[in-house]
Amino acid sequence: MSYRTVGLILAAGEGTRVRSILEEDEPVKGMIKIGNSRLIDLAIDFLDGAPTEIAVLSFPSEEYSTLEKRVNERGLRILHQQAKHKKISRLLELPYILIMQYFFSKNKEYFRGFDSILTMPSDLVYENVDIGGMVRFHNSKLGDPLDSQITILSKRGVSEGRRDLFKMDGDRIVGMRKYKGQEIGDYEVSTQAGIYIFSKGILRNPLRVLFKFKYNRIFRYLTSGTWVDYGSHENVVKARDR
Numbered sequence: 001m002s003y004r005t006v007g008l009i010l011a012a013g014e015g016t017r018v019r020s021i022l023e024e025d026e027p028v029k030g031m032i033k034i035g036n037s038r039l040i041d042l043a044i045d046f047l048d049g050a051p052t053e054i055a056v057l058s059f060p061s062e063e064y065s066t067l068e069k070r071v072n073e074r075g076l077r078i079l080h081q082q083a084k085h086k087k088i089s090r091l092l093e094l095p096y097i098l099i100m101q102y103f104f105s106k107n108k109e110y111f112r113g114f115d116s117i118l119t120m121p122s123d124l125v126y127e128n129v130d131i132g133g134m135v136r137f138h139n140s141k142l143g144d145p146l147d148s149q150i151t152i153l154s155k156r157g158v159s160e161g162r163r164d165l166f167k168m169d170g171d172r173i174v175g176m177r178k179y180k181g182q183e184i185g186d187y188e189v190s191t192q193a194g195i196y197i198f199s200k201g202i203l204r205n206p207l208r209v210l211f212k213f214k215y216n217r218i219f220r221y222l223t224s225g226t227w228v229d230y231g232s233h234e235n236v237v238k239a240r241d242r
Contacts, residue, residue, distance in 0.1 A: 003115040003139045005197065007051035009043045010097075011067060011122040012059040012081040017233050027063045030122040031070070032230055034239050039230055040067055043122045044074055050132040051118050055079050055110075057101070079107045094119060094196065102203040115145035117203070120195045123231035129153070131195070134221045138197045141171070141219055146201040149217040153195040156188060156222060166190050166220060173218040190220060193227055 011030035018029060026032050030040040040056070047054050055077040058064045068078050082105035083097050098119070102111050111117065116138060131153075138151040152173075165187035167175030177187060202216065230236055 003142060003145065004053075004113065005051040005116045005118055005135055005139070006111070006114045007047040007054045007118045007120065008079075009040070009047070009054065009056045009122050010119055011040055011043075012057050012064070013121070013123070013231070017231055018236055021233060021236060025066075027066050029231060030067045032123070032236060034125065034230060038070065039122050039125070040070060041074075042125050043120060044071075044076065046126055046129075047118075047120065047131060050135050052114065053077070056122075057081055057097075077110070079105070079110075098198060098203060111203075112200070114200070116142070116149075116197050116199050118195065118197045121231070124194050124227050124229055126193070126195075126227045127225055129193070129223045129225035129227070134195070134223075135197065137171075137221045138199075138219070141217065142199055144201070145199055146204065147199055147217060148201040148205055148215055149199040149219070150202060151197040151219045151221055153193040153223055154190040154220050155193060155224070156190050163189055163191055168220070171219050171221075173220055190222075193223065 011028070013029055018032065022029075022032070030038070030043075032039045034042065044054060044056075056067075056071045057079050058068050058071070058081065060080040071078050079101065081097065081101070083100040098117065102108055105111075118135065134151065134153055138149070141151070142149055165177045166173045167177075167187050175187075205215075228235055230239065
């Protein structure tokens with residue numbers, strides 16, 4: 001079966017960690033310069049050819065106009081974040097944004113034309129990550145687009161970033177505990193890389209997001225690649241000093 005996946009680049013964040021060091025031609029985080037490229041261009045190039053289509057989630061305000069002009073020049077669709085910026089748990093932030101877009105935005109019919117939505121932040125730059133392989137992996141597990149399924153990109157046994165202990169059944173995550181400095185039983189340490197693929201079934205049954213493993217099929221796609229968070233003040237400064 002052929003599935004349709006939209007790659008949604010999340011570029012509507014406020015960038016509170018880097019706002020104080022943005023230069024004049026970097027009005028928003030997605031326009032930060034890394035070498036000769038902008039973060040938004042690196043994100044687009046990374047996804048190119050992996051999902052069926054790519055779209056960029058921007059925010060409806062003047063400061064995002066430069067980013068939107070650049071996205072338009074790349075021939076991609078711009079979507080406006082329906083939800084206002086809120087201080088909510090990071091665990092709930094992404095489901096909240098997607099549910100608002102899927103049910104309440106002007107682009108809801110556009111989203112409903114896809115079987116899955118791949119989300120990636122515009123401020124993480126990935127190297128040696130097979131994103132096309134992740135999409136194919138997700139689709140191979142998706143028996144029906146209305147299944148409640150999430151696939152996450154992660155790396156095993158690393159120390160940086162958020163770490164969790166996953167209870168695995170093959171590729172499927174069936175339980176999770178927060179890492180406390182040691183492994184617990186047969187749980188595995190894994191770092192999430194910020195990229196998720198949500199099936200249509202997850203979005204049509206939003207309450208299931210909160211119940212996690214009981215009602216959802218959650219898979220881990222392992223990568224040996226690396227990523228750098230340029231939403232971090234420290235990493236942006238390092239990149240400029242090279």
